[in-house]
Amino acid sequence: MGVAIIGTGSYLPELKLTNRDMEMMVDTSDEWIITRTGIKERRICPKNKASSDLGYEASLRAIEDAKIKKEEIEFIICATITPDMYFPSTSCIIQKKLGLKNIPCFDFQAACSGFIYGLEIARGLINGCGYKKGLVIASECMSRLTDYTDRSTCVLLGDGAGAVVVSYSEEDGIIDSFLSSNGNYGNLLFTPAGGTLKQSSFETIENRENFMKMEGSTLFKIAIYTMAEAVEKILKRNNLRKEDISIVIPHQANLRIIAGVAEKLGISIEKFFINIEKYGNMSASCVPIALDEAVKEGKIKKGDLIITVAFGAGLTWASNLIRWIK
Numbered sequence: 518m519g520v521a522i523i524g525t526g527s528y529l530p531e532l533k534l535t536n537r538d539m540e541m542m543v544d545t546s547d548e549w550i551i552t553r554t555g556i557k558e559r560r561i562c563p564k565n566k567a568s569s570d571l572g573y574e575a576s577l578r579a580i581e582d583a584k585i586k587k588e589e590i591e592f593i594i595c596a597t598i599t600p601d602m603y604f605p606s607t608s609c610i611i612q613k614k615l616g617l618k619n620i621p622c623f624d625f626q627a628a629c630s631g632f633i634y635g636l637e638i639a640r641g642l643i644n645g646c647g648y649k650k651g652l653v654i655a656s657e658c659m660s661r662l663t664d665y666t667d668r669s670t671c672v673l674l675g676d677g678a679g680a681v682v683v684s685y686s687e688e689d690g691i692i693d694s695f696l697s698s699n700g701n702y703g704n705l706l707f708t709p710a711g712g713t714l715k716q717s718s719f720e721t722i723e724n725r726e727n728f729m730k731m732e733g734s735t736l737f738k739i740a741i742y743t744m745a746e747a748v749e750k751i752l753k754r755n756n757l758r759k760e761d762i763s764i765v766i767p768h769q770a771n772l773r774i775i776a777g778v779a780e781k782l783g784i785s786i787e788k789f790f791i792n793i794e795k796y797g798n799m800s801a802s803c804v805p806i807a808l809d810e811a812v813k814e815g816k817i818k819k820g821d822l823i824i825t826v827a828f829g830a831g832l833t834w835a836s837n838l839i840r841w842i843k
Contacts, residue, residue, distance in 0.1 A: 520640045521690020521842045523650075524583025524682035525809040528574035529560045529796065534660075534675070543668040550672045551794075555772025559675025559797035562658045567601040569610040571678035572656030575805075576611060583682040585650065587615055590682070592642055592651035593622040596631025596801040598830070599658045600624055607656065627698070628706075629768050629829025631655055631801030632679065636825075636837050637694035639683040654680040655801035662708055664728035673770070674729070675797035679805025686842060693838040695751040702739060702832040705732040740770065741777040743834035744826050748782055751824065751836045759784050761822055764811060768827030769793035769803040778826070790816060800829065817841050 535558040536547040550556055562571060572595060580587050593615075595608035608622035627634040632655040639653045656678035665671045683691070708729050710721035721727055744767065752759065765788050767775050772793055779786040790811045799806065804825050811817050821841045828834040 519686045519689030520643045521684060521686035521688060522681045522839065523684045523686070523843065524579045524581070524585070525680070525805070525812050526575045526578025526580070526582055527677065527679040527806040527809040528571050528578065529677045529806070530562045530566070530571070532561045532563065533558045534561050536672070539672055542665055543671060545668045545672060553773070554673060555793050556672060556797045557794045560677055561660050562676040568597050568599050568656040568658050568678070569601045569607045569614065571658070571676065572607060572611050572654045572680065573614040575656065575678040575680040576615060576652055576654055579652065579680040579682050583684070585682065587617065589650050590615070590617060590652055591620055591648045593620065594635055594638055594651065594653055595624045596626060596635045596655040597624055597657055598626050598628055598631070598800055599661055608654070611654065627801070627829060627833045627835070628831055629770065629798070629800045629803065630827045630833040630835040631829070632804045633694065633825050633827055633835040633837050634696055634833070636683065636691055637696060640691045640694070643683065643685050650682060650684045652680055653683055654678065655805050657800040657802045659798065659800055662729045664725050666725070667728070669733055670729055670731050673798045675799050677796055677799045677802045677806055679802050679809055681805060681808070688840070688842045690840055690842045691837060692840055693751055693755055694835065695747050695754070696835045697743070697747070698831045698833040700831065703830070705736045705739070705832065706730070706830040737771070737774060739832065740774050740828045741781055743828045743832070744768070744774070744778045745781040747826050747834050747836035748824055751838050755838055757822070762788065762824050763821035764817060764823055765789045766804055766807050766811060766823060766825045768829070769796065769807060770798045803827070819843055
């Protein structure tokens with residue numbers, strides 16, 4: 518038996534934060550943002566909503582797309598660096614919203630690589646533990662970690678959620694995954710306060726240490742190298758050529774990074790699905806939202822070979838090799 522994706526779904530908040538809006542908030546311009554990032558707007562979660570709300574909506578759409586009853590879901594895993602709270606897990610909150618009981622649910626985080634890690638975890642649960650169907654969700658409210666006084670990071674981030682239903686299958690849909698990380702690069706992308714090392718306090722809030730910090734120029738070069746490596750290794754491991762791949766679903770961090778990866782791999786950028794201009798960087802949610810949009814737009818067809826690829830804080834980087842069976 519194999520493991521395959523049988524349904525996809527995504528959800529974006531209605532509120533848009535455009536580059537023109539950003540011009541009124543920090544010293545930047547529409548031209549500066551587009552030239553350096555490729556982003557035109559991003560979505561922002563309302564204050565009375567949280568990651569679980571976005572993940573719940575994406576899950577409903579994935580279940581509907583899979584044409585199954587929600588009661589067929591036997592596990593829920595959620596990749597997020599912006600959980601509703603420390604505990605309970607966001608996956609358990611989504612479970613409650615879905616009206617499901619007595620199934621395993623847990624959160625994990627590999628930052629922007631989270632969804633790709635999650636597909637491999639789900640494959641292991643089905644192959645190794647006998648589960649038949651489960652939800653893999655990536656849900657992020659990155660606006661909650663955004664310092665809107667820092668023009669180098671605030672223009673990048675947005676909110677959204679993507680989900681897939683993963684199922685046992687007679688056809689092998691999730692063929693392989695390449696997962697890697699290097700904690701020595703952790704200081705390039707992190708949030709200093711809010712955890713057990715440095716608890717939130719008046720001082721950390723005043724110093725804006727509860728927001729994301731990034732060493733952009735160094736991270737840019739590493740991102741291109743590691744994403745290209747993740748694609749090359751999974752191709753080599755499966756005796757595939759670049760020409761065999763129908764579409765690449767990359768993490769949407771920066772348009773120039775995606776272009777750099779395409780150039781390094783020698784793959785036409787036309788093969789890369791790009792939606793960064795609409796949503797910005799939504800961490801783990803980027804890949805499943807892009808996957809869902811590519812499917813809905815008819816850019817993925819039955820039998821296509823797909824590569825997903827991402828890098829994120831940790832640093833982590835990863836890729837999946839997927840055959841579309843729908």
